[in-house]
Amino acid sequence: MAPSSSRKTADFKVVNFKVVDFKTEVLRLLKTKNVNADPSVLEIPPTPEMGDFAFPCFDLAKPFKKAPHLIARDLAEQLKPSAPIEKVAASGPYLNFFIDKTVMIQQILQQIHQQNEDYGLHPATQKVVVMEYPSPNTNKPLHLGHVRNILIGSSVSHLFKQAGHKVVQVNLNNDRGIHICKSMLAYQKWGGKELPEDKGIKSDHFVGKYYVLFSEKLKEYPELEQEAQQMLVQWEQGDKEVRKVWKLMNAWAYGGFEDTYEKLGVFFDKYYYESNFYDLAKKIVEQGVKKGVFEKDPDGSLFIDFANDPDEGLHHLGKKIVLRGDGTSIYITQDLHLAKQKYDDYKFDQSVIVTATEQNHHFQILFAILKKLGYVWADKQHHLSYGMVYLPHGKMKSREGTVVDADDLIENMQDLAKVEIRKRHPDLSEVALQKRAHMIGLGALKFFILKVDHQRDIHFNPEESISFEGETGPYVQYAHARICSILKKYGKKPLANVNYRLLKHEDEIDLAKLLGRFPELVLDGAKHYKPSLIAHYLIQVAQQFSKFYTNCQVLIDDHAVQEARILLCYCTKLVLANGLKLLGIEAPEEM
């Protein structure tokens, strides 16, 4: 059995920094002329020269009985801006607001400096979110699909935590069933007393080897299918010998999984085991029969038929068996139970399950059934699904052995990173090289996968991902390392009370404004389950930083300017590090 995770969910720190909300100030000013608006209508103008916030006047056309551009023009004349709003100007149908740059930059940089690694963390909401992923089968090692699953699940968990929610990360081990018996049978027949350590193979790969062997031998001995079925019956009857092999091989699988989880930097708060509840699951179905949700087929199986449902929108879901005629449970039976179990355990406000899009239909039915069963929490479930991951040579296929193994992939990425690092640092020690290769290799992989919207298919390109240029993890990491190098040269602790008036170059202003948007990006990312928003934001920050750095020298003789720019660098570094952390990526001090 896998050890239950020793890691506790992080405690929540109270965010108590008082921030001047510029949007509120803008709305307050508008209200002086009886214009009531919601913060969400305020836009950010396409270019900074046009202002900091824009209020579109289209909606006022009807009540004011005037053309939008005239309303904007008149309001611009009538409104009397006061600090921190400097100016109001009409631009066509838009009313643009200019905030005092010094005040704005000071607000942003001071907040970042004060909150430090908590910048981006929102006040606790008391909302409990259960994240379930990657829920592997224990008959083979984790593959490329699991990698995407894990990266999304883990990153969304981080986002929820930063948004102030309490997150419980759970992992269901699909540890029983015919597929498990297949690898067990193959091991019994052809494995001898062989142990993973004898062969020097990672233990989960060792298990996977016998799963593949089963498929191969099946061509020669078709009766194996029957034997595996027989083994499953024996397992259910508690046959000592079968259970012994089962425990042994599952332990090997778990050992390997833990290693892969650790390499990917993920931890779980709770493991569920299908074997613990597969036969309890039928109870929930029995209750459904009493409620009249499920019907009985002549052969004894239980089903639900949405085709006759009063809700026409559910008709396409069709008929679904929920319990076999012999009383044994199937996939959906167990998921019904697990959903309830998770609620009983955590009383969640939201439950998220991460799987590939091929299971969309399954979860539609699952959620529909839970609703029929009358659970109040049925609507609090979310299926977070993701598209395929393709490799340059084509789609991965588990049956044909072209599947890309997670461990191999990780190792490959590290090797690619090593080559890049060696090019630049021929004399770096082996230990340091290994450490950097891990940071950069994994950073490249994670960033490449997470920057793409989860619904899209990905064509993973290892060489492109590892590049230090373009929209890549290493590019963002590099920006971070560069700043660390500057701060090191500076040699002192960056101060928060600098002369903010000196940060007046447009690249300085743009960078500071961008940094100020991080907290809202965290909320957006959590709301939409989209780590990709963070990835794209980080690219923007890294680009803007490079631009600033090119045009504004930091380490210069003018102490006051130097201090101000150092603070800006320091805050940029914090945002990059905090953002990368949301993606599960390390921010290296040197590369």
Added chain:
RNA sequence: GGACCCGUAGCCUAGCCUGGAUAGGGCGCCAGCCUUCUACUCAGUCUGAGAAGAGAGCUGGAGAUCGUGGGUUCAAAUCCCAUCGGGUCCGCCA
């Protein structure tokens, strides 16, 4: 037969939920800038070529019928309908 997802420059991608100002990035391509090194010519300077960048950086340019057709709207990449192309699913497998 039905359901869902995707379609944005040669390639990859953001924006779509919640309609608004020139559809934002990246790769590749073209033209430049900064720094260093190497080699060559030369008295030296200028210039040329190549390589590189712990400032792996920056600037500019070319490149888009937002799959197509219709509708709603003052306004559509965004909403609605239809259609085409790609993918996934519709199992008493998981």
